[in-house]
Amino acid sequence: MAASEQHHTLPLPTFEAPVKLAIVVSPYYGDIAEELVAGARAVAEEVGATVEVIEVPGALEIPSAIAICERQAEFDGYVALGCVIRGETTHYETVCNDSSRALTLLGLQGACIGNGILTVETREQAVVRAEAAGQNKGGGAAAAALHLVALRRRFAAPRRNIGFRADELHLAKGEGTLA
Template identity: 35%
Template sequence: MKGANQGELAGNDPRLDGRGLSIGIVQARFNADITDALAQACKEELAALGVAADQIRHETVPGALEVPIALQAMAASRRYDALVALGCIVRGETYHFELVANESGASVSRIALDHSIPIANAILTTENMEQAVARQTDKGRDAARVAVEMARLLEQVRT
């Protein structure tokens, strides 16, 4: 965090105060160059928001279709305030793109609703690798911010 305190880094926005939160990350290894960059940006942003390194659990799975089962296990454990889904699906020449994109997206949403846990969905769906590269850092950071903000919102709603 380079000496700055968490409040400065979050722009003094209490919705982005990650201190005391526990976050689970599930990363697909398919298109690893992209998903590794997503994960790095996400973890760096979580740290900047005050989430302690020992409160971040980062697991990897083969691909986007395997992300939901790992998220489901994490959600069922009730150990996490929010979860993050990371992956990269690039359109190919067959219908497989639509299948993977639709099923992974629907499954992530269903798990969030079934378990009442925020899940920041940063499974990229792009036309080509250039689009994925252009989005990898910003979407990783965005996922961290969404996870923290939604964890704080649910915390407020539940109290």
């Protein structure tokens, strides 16, 4: 049984500049989602990161929400949280596989994502994994996102002035100010 195994946990990274995480959560199972978010918040606070919680209807919407945030917001990383409990149909496999695959693809495109979407057979398994004082899978997902943020910052190349942004074009013309 996995609960009795010993696992090595990396120490949390440290940051010179502030970190902002989006916790994207499906509260379909509200009590489980609350525990996952509590665990993720606690880990983020340990390194001084700020968090914004974004709720979506289900696990399949989590990758889409992260993609929107990655394109249109200013987050350093993302924590994907939710719970999928096997039911009587094959919908379970679809939700588990497609949400996981989409998060992986976003990660391969450069988004720093910790995946804390629980995929379990029973509610009891979910409760054990979600408890912030127990297995704390929400905290583990936040730690994973923070490690990826640290890695991206470690290997970040200096920005080059290639091309332009629309707001810079307007500034060059003397229109407006940068906020």
